[in-house]
Amino acid sequence: MYDSLIIGGGPAGLTAAIYLARKKMKILLLSPDFGGQTAKAAGIENYPGFEKISGIELIDLMVKQIEDLTVENISEEAKSIEKIEDGFKVVTKAQSYQTKSIIICSGKTHRKLNVPGEDEFVGKGVSYCATCDGPLLKDKTVVIVGGGNSAMDAATEIEKYAQQVFVLSVLPELQCDAILKERFEKSPKGKIIYNAETQEIYGEGLVKGLKYKDQKSGQIIDLPCDGIFVEIGWTPSTDFVKDTIKINQLQEIEVDQNGATSVSGIFAAGDVTNTPFKQIVIAAGDGAKVALSAWKFLITQN
Numbered sequence: 201m202y203d204s205l206i207i208g209g210g211p212a213g214l215t216a217a218i219y220l221a222r223k224k225m226k227i228l229l230l231s232p233d234f235g236g237q238t239a240k241a242a243g244i245e246n247y248p249g250f251e252k253i254s255g256i257e258l259i260d261l262m263v264k265q266i267e268d269l270t271v272e273n274i275s276e277e278a279k280s281i282e283k284i285e286d287g288f289k290v291v292t293k294a295q296s297y298q299t300k301s302i303i304i305c306s307g308k309t310h311r312k313l314n315v316p317g318e319d320e321f322v323g324k325g326v327s328y329c330a331t332c333d334g335p336l337l338k339d340k341t342v343v344i345v346g347g348g349n350s351a352m353d354a355a356t357e358i359e360k361y362a363q364q365v366f367v368l369s370v371l372p373e374l375q376c377d378a379i380l381k382e383r384f385e386k387s388p389k390g391k392i393i394y395n396a397e398t399q400e401i402y403g404e405g406l407v408k409g410l411k412y413k414d415q416k417s418g419q420i421i422d423l424p425c426d427g428i429f430v431e432i433g434w435t436p437s438t439d440f441v442k443d444t445i446k447i448n449q450l451q452e453i454e455v456d457q458n459g460a461t462s463v464s465g466i467f468a469a470g471d472v473t474n475t476p477f478k479q480i481v482i483a484a485g486d487g488a489k490v491a492l493s494a495w496k497f498l499i500t501q502n
């Protein structure tokens with residue numbers, strides 16, 4: 201039986217692991233990856249202590265810290281949580297783990313377009329990670345679907361490699377920070393298409409283009425391209441707990457100021473919660489806070 205099982209290996213989960221390992225708690229970190237969204241951030245300029253650092257570099261430093269503290273970790277996804285007599289059972293595809301407390305740091309996952317061809321061409325030109333797949337599109341024509349900060353971050357990243365970058369916004373205005381829009385508009389490689397609703401992705405083995413509806417004219421327009429990045433937002437990863445703890449209309453886990461959820465012994469931190477503002481430093485701070493709340497819960501139980 202673990203003292204605490206941490207679900208999620210992003211900045212919130214890694215920070216919680218550091219705190220509880222230093223308290224000599226018996227913990228397990230369960231996550232299919234390390235880094236979460238932060239691993240996808242090309243250049244981070246707002247994490248204290250670093251003027252500029254890539255997401256992968258920052259996560260590598262956090263992972264080194266948990267390795268030095270010999271935190272036990274398993275590359276698996278939590279599928280459900282069950283209450284048992286003296287704690288909880290966390291169930292994965294392969295097995296289950298018993299624990300006295302749980303810290304949920306499962307963050308957010310990307311939204312899909314849900315148009316024909318999207319699933320078929322994932323990994324064959326359709327991607328959700330510009331940092332990971334941008335370098336594969338050197339001198340190619342690339343479409344970024346979306347109009348928020350994630351889309352413009354992706355556009356800035358892809359521009360380094362591609363010959364031409366289209367940003368396809370379904371709205372008549374971008375929803376991103378003004379500075380990102382200004383930078384992109386100055387680029388000779390960049391073009392923004394507004395009021396464009398993606399209808400279909402097509403290809404032969406690899407992506408060859410997409411079709412979108414011009415919402416003003418109603419016309420279906422063919423846009424040939426070699427790569428498509430879908431950047432239309434993120435949704436909290438709460439499917440596995442939605443029947444166990446209280447979540448709000450945005451699918452976020454509701455927590456109090458200590459990070460406690462509606463079930464005693466289950467805590468949550470970072471982007472998966474209703475805490476306002478989703479940022480790395482906030483997720484890390486939240487991870488520290490809930491680790492201390494879980495520790496306090498554990499010492500008062502024993």
Ligand SMILES: Cc1cc2nc3c(=O)[nH]c(=O)nc-3n(C[C@H](O)[C@H](O)[C@H](O)COP(=O)(O)OP(=O)(O)OC[C@H]3O[C@@H](n4cnc5c(N)ncnc54)[C@H](O)[C@@H]3O)c2cc1C
Nearest residue numbers: 208209210211212236237278306307308470471478479480
């Ligand atoms: C492209 C991009 C750029 C960004 N740039 C910045 C920036 O410059 N500055 C900034 O402050 N913020 C930035 N952000 C936001 C920042 O990355 C997030 O706020 C932060 O990563 C949230 O951390 P988290 O640990 O709460 O969740 P996440 O980073 O989402 O991590 C969640 C973790 O949980 C795991 N997980 C999910 N479901 C399960 C499950 N069922 N079982 C086990 N594990 C699970 C995931 O695999 C992942 O490891 C950026 C985000 C993106 C996408």
